[in-house]
Amino acid sequence: MSREESSMPRAFFVTGNQYKAEEVARLLSGIDVVWRKLALPGHEPADDAQGPIDLGALAKRKVLAAYQVLGAPCFVETTALELDSGVTLTGARFKKQWLAQGERAFLDTHGGNRGRARVAVAFSENGHPGHVALFEGSMAGTLLTEPRGEGGYGWDRAWLPDGYERTLGEMAQHKFFLNMRHRPYLELADRLREQSAGGAYEAHVTIAARSEDEFQRFRAFCGAAGVKCIFIELGQGEARFQPMTASYHHGPLKQAQEEVQAFARALAVEGFDVTRLKIEALGANKDIPSDDATARAQPANYFEFHVKVTLPAEGADVEALRARCERYGAHLSRNARKVRADGGAERFVTLRVKGLGRANAEARFSAVLRDLAETGLPLSYPLREYTVYDSNHALDRGWGEVRS
Template identity: 45%
Template structure:
């Protein structure tokens, strides 16, 4: 699995990069880089990433940002930060509030310190009349992207599917992965607790299934999410899935996770433990099956039995026929396909010994998971 270094002094930017580059190892380096004397983002980014490579001698990337307003004033990222620090968000919005413009980012990557690849993104919008929101950094509290009424800071966890970094970081991820996965994928976009009827209606309008998964415990016990299948390259699918996430955010839902799983045969599945062990924790095999409980009272006992094998129960929406159906999920980190399948065979054998009918068995490999911590507290 590729490892790349993001040169940034901003921990929030690093966290955002790790989320967008899920499936890759993204390390962070804090070093002083030459500022450059150009006003062009591309030229500044190129000079700075080459400087970074000279110091680190490892593949690395940097980003350079700018805000361009109708007033024709333009500021590079460090200058915007300095201006916000000098004026404060309130004075900044008092000076620029209501002006339309565009924020731009150029991501520069070099693998050898000689050639540089550039990936650019932008976000049209306007400056808020007053700062709003407690999340984010930089101009997040003062920038309202087109199509939204909230600032980036108010978008909270949805910000990563809305901001200007999404496309260039996905393009960088494709560059780092090389050929990557191609075939059939399943995707899920999870939103925070919401009006579930409104969520189902929105999903129907967007052409995806609305699912509701309930966990018996954990940080996020109730998880409304979409369900959809796709065919193509991972890069193509990620673009579609993140557009869906943006549509949900625009409809007023708080997106907390995007997840893409490789379904069926894929040439890049890790077949051996050695290969799987080199993947980040956001890549893992996941086995599922539906299990029919003899009664609601049996859930605790069945749950304890599966948990001894590292498998955990969840449930979907209640069934009209009264059947007590649960999902049993087994995740395998650092194991190749054969070893992961062998673990699930133990789960199947346990179900047989307990006399529990299983339906719809499936194996998937998670290739992109933007927020694995959403499930914190569910799995031991």
């Protein structure tokens, strides 16, 4: 029986930390991974252990123990805070001291030291000790004497990464692609994902622009980087205004993710709050599922279809258009910064479909196009894309729920 037929996830992520599970879910968006809590005692170094900690060996021991319980592909991670003062704490030992001493006393003792935060991710496909895959990452920075920010967990509020002016706690919304995890989980994703030749992708990096000045600064940054900037306004929803980039990439998905994350990190350095990374496969890209079974095996991914509708300067009935679209689960948006010389208005119709292969998904879009054609309104620029990575599905809550 195939994994898709048995509803077996691609892998289990074993951790007792809900916040860590949520962060990893964003890094591995598009891959069917299930969070599982398991008690794995006896695999931490002793409290009085001295010297460097072999995080990789520790992670391997844990993942093999997890596989013995689950009997299915799984992965774990171990973390450590290594300070130049000579103090080295695993994530578990750090938590124990942090809770025992309190944040203030811990930072009085250890704050002001440079060092690095490390992570080791171990993946076991079959439980064989010789077949464990290991992925490691680190981030240099300084443990501050005063915490800053209200987000994150662990040492995030006090950890100032090199090259940034804000702590991870102040960048909690997008720290998943900034901290030590982003590289090892890119490599793990490449291992977990079905092998493909990739192809062409379009990527969008969305920010939270809270003022006109911030939006203009974002537009200037994009212009200097040679990246298109657009300002999408949704018809409804919790995050109606979404300034974002639009860029094209070619090659394997991992390469596209690396390029998009690098640009997002550059935005974070400039003080922007990144709210979403999204990558869409285009055209003949091999990541687009051709049949329903393949699509159902990727429950976080979805087709996204667009067509532009031009409305007249007078007598435009946007609500009637919206109602017509909603019969199919489609939604309206617009480019808030675009003004037509003839006084007309433009709306983008977006239809999202998951769990269907290319032919069946496109059949739904064709039905929308036929219905819209009956209005007599000009239709242009139909686009067909397949979202292979979306770090924040919730950003469109109240607007773009995906239909199966």
